[in-house]
Amino acid sequence: xxxxxxxxxxxxxxxxxxxxxxxxxxxxxxxxxxxxxxxxxxxxxxxxxxxxxxxxxxxxxxxxxxxxxxxxxxxxxxxxxxxxxxxxxxxxxxxxxxxxxxxxxxxxxxxxxxxxxxxxxxxxxxxxxxxxxxxxxxxxxxxxxxxxxxxxxxxxxxxxxxxxxxxxxxxxxxxxxxxxxxxxxxxxxxxxxxxxxxxxxxxxxxxxxxxxxxxxxxxxxxxxxxxxxxxxxxxxxxxxxxxxxxxxxxxxxxxxxxxxxxxxxxxxxxxxxxxxxxxxxxxxxxxxxxxxxxxxxxxxxxxxxxxxxxxxxxxxxxxxxxxxxxxxxxxxxxxxxxxxxx
Amino acid sequence: xxxxxxxxxxxxxxxxxxxxxxxxxxxxxxxxxxxxxxxxxxxxxxxxxxxxxxxxxxxxxxxxxxxxxxxxxxxxxxxxxxxxxxxxxxxxxxxxxxxxxxxxxxxxxxxxxxxxxxxxxxxxxxxxxxxxxxxxxxxxxxxxxxxxxxxxxxxxxxxxxxxxxxxxxxxxxxxxxxxxxxxxxxxxxxxxxxxxxxxxxxxxxxxxxxxxxxxxxxxxxxxxxxxxxxxxxxxxxxxxxxxxxxxxxxxxxxxxxxxxxxxxxxxxxxxxxxxxxxxxxxxxxxxxxxxxxxxxxxxxxxxxxxxxxxxxxxxxxxxxxxxxxxxxxxxxxxxxxxxxxxxxxxxxxxxxxxxxxxxxxxxxxxxxxxxxxxxxxxxxxxxxxxxxxxxxxxxxxxxxxxxxxxxxxxxxxxxxxxxxxxxxxxxxxxxxxxxxxxxxxxxxxxxxxxxxxxxxxxxxxxxxxxxxxxxxxxxxxxxxxxxxxxxxxxxxxxx
Numbered sequence: 001x002x003x004x005x006x007x008x009x010x011x012x013x014x015x016x017x018x019x020x021x022x023x024x025x026x027x028x029x030x031x032x033x034x035x036x037x038x039x040x041x042x043x044x045x046x047x048x049x050x051x052x053x054x055x056x057x058x059x060x061x062x063x064x065x066x067x068x069x070x071x072x073x074x075x076x077x078x079x080x081x082x083x084x085x086x087x088x089x090x091x092x093x094x095x096x097x098x099x100x101x102x103x104x105x106x107x108x109x110x111x112x113x114x115x116x117x118x119x120x121x122x123x124x125x126x127x128x129x130x131x132x133x134x135x136x137x138x139x140x141x142x143x144x145x146x147x148x149x150x151x152x153x154x155x156x157x158x159x160x161x162x163x164x165x166x167x168x169x170x171x172x173x174x175x176x177x178x179x180x181x182x183x184x185x186x187x188x189x190x191x192x193x194x195x196x197x198x199x200x201x202x203x204x205x206x207x208x209x210x211x212x213x214x215x216x217x218x219x220x221x222x223x224x225x226x227x228x229x230x231x232x233x234x235x236x237x238x239x240x241x242x243x244x245x246x247x248x249x250x251x252x253x254x255x256x257x258x259x260x261x262x263x264x265x266x267x268x269x270x271x272x273x274x275x276x277x278x279x280x281x282x283x284x285x286x287x288x289x290x291x292x293x294x295x296x297x298x299x300x301x302x303x304x305x306x307x308x309x310x311x312x313x314x315x316x317x318x319x320x321x322x323x324x325x326x327x328x329x330x331x332x333x334x335x336x337x338x339x340x341x342x
Numbered sequence: 343x344x345x346x347x348x349x350x351x352x353x354x355x356x357x358x359x360x361x362x363x364x365x366x367x368x369x370x371x372x373x374x375x376x377x378x379x380x381x382x383x384x385x386x387x388x389x390x391x392x393x394x395x396x397x398x399x400x401x402x403x404x405x406x407x408x409x410x411x412x413x414x415x416x417x418x419x420x421x422x423x424x425x426x427x428x429x430x431x432x433x434x435x436x437x438x439x440x441x442x443x444x445x446x447x448x449x450x451x452x453x454x455x456x457x458x459x460x461x462x463x464x465x466x467x468x469x470x471x472x473x474x475x476x477x478x479x480x481x482x483x484x485x486x487x488x489x490x491x492x493x494x495x496x497x498x499x500x501x502x503x504x505x506x507x508x509x510x511x512x513x514x515x516x517x518x519x520x521x522x523x524x525x526x527x528x529x530x531x532x533x534x535x536x537x538x539x540x541x542x543x544x545x546x547x548x549x550x551x552x553x554x555x556x557x558x559x560x561x562x563x564x565x566x567x568x569x570x571x572x573x574x575x576x577x578x579x580x581x582x583x584x585x586x587x588x589x590x591x592x593x594x595x596x597x598x599x600x601x602x603x604x605x606x607x608x609x610x611x612x613x614x615x616x617x618x619x620x621x622x623x624x625x626x627x628x629x630x631x632x633x634x635x636x637x638x639x640x641x642x643x644x645x646x647x648x649x650x651x652x653x654x655x656x657x658x659x660x661x662x663x664x665x666x667x668x669x670x671x672x673x674x675x676x677x678x679x680x681x682x683x684x685x686x687x688x689x690x691x692x693x694x695x696x697x698x699x700x701x702x703x704x705x706x707x708x709x710x711x712x713x714x715x716x717x718x719x720x721x722x723x724x725x726x727x728x729x730x731x732x733x734x735x736x737x738x739x740x741x742x743x744x745x746x747x748x749x750x751x752x753x754x755x756x757x758x759x760x761x762x763x764x765x766x767x768x769x770x771x772x773x774x775x776x777x778x779x780x781x782x783x784x785x786x787x788x789x790x791x792x793x794x795x796x797x798x799x800x801x802x803x804x805x806x807x808x809x810x811x812x813x814x815x816x817x818x819x820x821x822x823x824x825x826x827x828x829x830x831x832x833x834x835x836x837x
Contacts, residue, residue: 201700201708204689208697211686218646218683219751220669220701279688 018273022288025321029295036303049175053298061294062186063241065287067261068268069193070237072286075269077210077230078278079127079134084238084265086145087119088258091242093152096163096252100156105167109243116239117232124228142262149254162251172247182244189240193233194283203281206230210278264293271321292321346371346534347392347423347503352401354387361387362398363558369503369534374525376537376549380578380632380796383555385538389505392536393425394418424496425505432492434481439463441480442495466494470524486517493524504528505536510544522548540633541813542571554578571835578631579798579831596621596806601790602759604643606652613638614815615651620759620790625781627801628794629830630811636794637678638814640763643792644668644675669702672758676749676765684748687737691729692718694736694747698755721750726776749777759790766800778803798827810834
């Protein structure tokens with residue numbers, strides 16, 4: 001018996017399917033949103049800036065997207081960085097401390113970013129030089145980092161860890177023309193990172209180290225330095241996100257700032273097509289993954305579903321996205337579909 | 343002589359490979375029977391059939407004359423066939439008792455009787471003359487002890503056939519002697535023992551009979567007296583002695599400034615110190631049996647293994663060999679084990695080819711995409727890599743094409759010295775000839791080429807000189823008319 005229609009065959013170029021699934025997920029989320037509330041996609045201009053759910057999603061996704069970009073680099077080397085949330089806390093505390101010390105705010109910003117780089121250097125030292133498994137090595141800072149943040153708060157008494165800074169708040173919550181500044185900062189960092197890995201050979205080396213460290217060494221790649229660089233990049237990106245988040249609340253709150261951001265970032269990378277087996281870095285995918293996660297959160301909140309449902313619904317949707325990506329599930333679904341036709 | 347275990351006319355085909363072809367193999371009780379052959383000769387397949395890890399496509403397996411069919415290693419064990427593999431497949435984090443009891447835990451009232459297990463473990467080890475604390479994790483003991491524990495595990499009350507696959511590979515001389523004593527002891531108890539080792543001296547010290555395999559066929563069987571080393575080596579390497587020799591221009595010797603000089607380069611327990619000189623335009627072969635130290639010497643020169651003695655000079659400059667330093671000075675290396683050390687499976691052919699040249703230039707001077715595309719398509723063309731395009735991940739190519747991609751990587755790094763370890767392994771016959779021709783052409787263009795190979799014909803075809811290795815030492819160097827099968831094999835086998 002011939003089937004009436006040929007089975008659906010997706011023979012897109014190799015790069016496409018990777019981005020296809022997160023895009024499909026995003027489209028599905030938006031489709032549900034559109035049904036529930038017809039005004040979901042409305043974008044207005046309020047007080048000289050863009051306003052609406054879509055803008056809000058990108059705005060809120062930006063810090064996680066920035067962290068996920070760094071995470072994508074580390075995961076590309078077959079590593080993982082669990083300490084990014086702790087780095088955010090340390091960076092926030094450092095920023096607050098330097099401002100309380102009366103540093104010019106630009107200098108305070110530079111010192112805060114340097115603190116993130118220092119955290120990355122520490123992680124890299126453990127992983128690349130001392131050869132500790134990445135999950136354990138970065139767990140050390142993950143556990144201790146928030147404590148370090150609290151200790152930094154103590155330097156200036158810690159009684160009132162809030163601050164005012166037009167410069168930093170401008171970066172975080174301000175807008176340039178119609179567009180929120182942090183989105184522009186995020187895009188700027190993305191482009192800069194893309195140029196760093198794709199306009200130089202760094203990306204190739206990172207991926208080579210992730211795919212086969214022994215072969216990379218034999219091909220003359222300094223695997224140790226390359227791995228180290230990955231953690232430094234991740235530390236810097238987490239620091240940038242930390243500045244945005246800290247300036248948003250203009251206070252240093254090491255206990256809860258950026259909580260679970262390491263998990264969101266890892267999830268974003270995986271939704272964006274990255275594999276924890278290493279060997280490939282997809283920056284655009286990581287950004288898209290962060291947007292998917294935030295779209296989901298925002299949608300649940302605007303749908304009128306009790307917020308208590310948030311985490312479980314989120315987990316369910318993420319599971320579906322990952323199943324869509326799994327070659328095995330797709331093969332099984334295809335078998336089922338063709339089996340039913342016969 | 344009645345055979346304890348007997349394989350008759352066994353055949354086994356894997357996709358694309360005829361692993362065994364009409365092979366007979368008998369081992370009598372109280373006999374140590376050595377199984378010999380180079381990589382890919384069919385030894386592993388034969389063992390797998392004996393131990394139930396694989397089933398033959400054709401032929402018969404008999405135990406004490408009864409036809410048997412092993413569906414799994416457990417079947418084989420139950421029938422009395424025990425095996426110890428090259429890599430000790432025990433669990434180093436478990437205790438010795440647990441390792442010995444795994445899969446056959448003594449039980450009492452439905453619970454594991456650990457006391458009985460400990461007693462059994464001590465008993466089994468005492469039979470082999472081993473007295474150790476069985477409560478400590480296996481990993482704290484030396485490899486030699488672990489090897490003996492593995493043997494103890496393979497020996498049940500009713501074990502009548504014992505297969506030992508390279509049991510001495512990681513043992514030193516004293517440990518080896520002890521292990522061989524134990525093998526003799528077991529033989530005296532009437533076990534049928536299959537002994538596999540690439541150390542010929544051990545084989546001749548212990549074997550009652552030898553079976554030689556080559557390319558899946560049995561090419562020889564007899565006592566050590568009937569097959570002395572001088573006869574064994576040609577059988578293993580398998581060349582008709584009147585094979586075609588390369589027409590060699592007389593007096594083709596290379597003099598003048600050498601490009602590479604190794605003096606007393608060596609590494610303890612890995613490779614005895616050796617000297618080697620390479621001139622531009624010269625191809626030098628490294629010959630020897632499996633385990634003779636071909637790969638090790640190639641890696642010492644490239645710096646992939648750190649030498650602990652001797653020195654290396656490139657173009658007169660003394661260097662501290664490391665892959666980076668070597669590449670920077672124009673030495674390229676093409677490893678034998680392409681899966682573990684060669685390919686980046688997830689990366690494209692283009693990236694796999696470009697990476698050595700790229701790392702030589704440093705990360706800041708990225709090769710443009712156009713440049714990478716050009717290099718990749720040139721190499722795909724030149725080496726005949728079968729692929730629709732250069733963007734295909736290398737992991738999706740066939741073995742031979744992966745090998746070509748690794749070779750291409752070495753070639754585009756613009757080397758002055760090219761070190762190739764088994765450059766034609768897993769490559770089809772046509773490509774084989776192309777690569778041999780390519781090596782000659784590269785030497786003709788002034789490159790110094792060092793080829794480590796198990797294939798004599800290949801070495802004879804490409805080499806201006808051949809260094810011969812035996813048991814991890816250089817034992818001779820041949821040049822000119824001496825580069826022929828007889829002389830090389832005689833040098834390999836010479837006592």
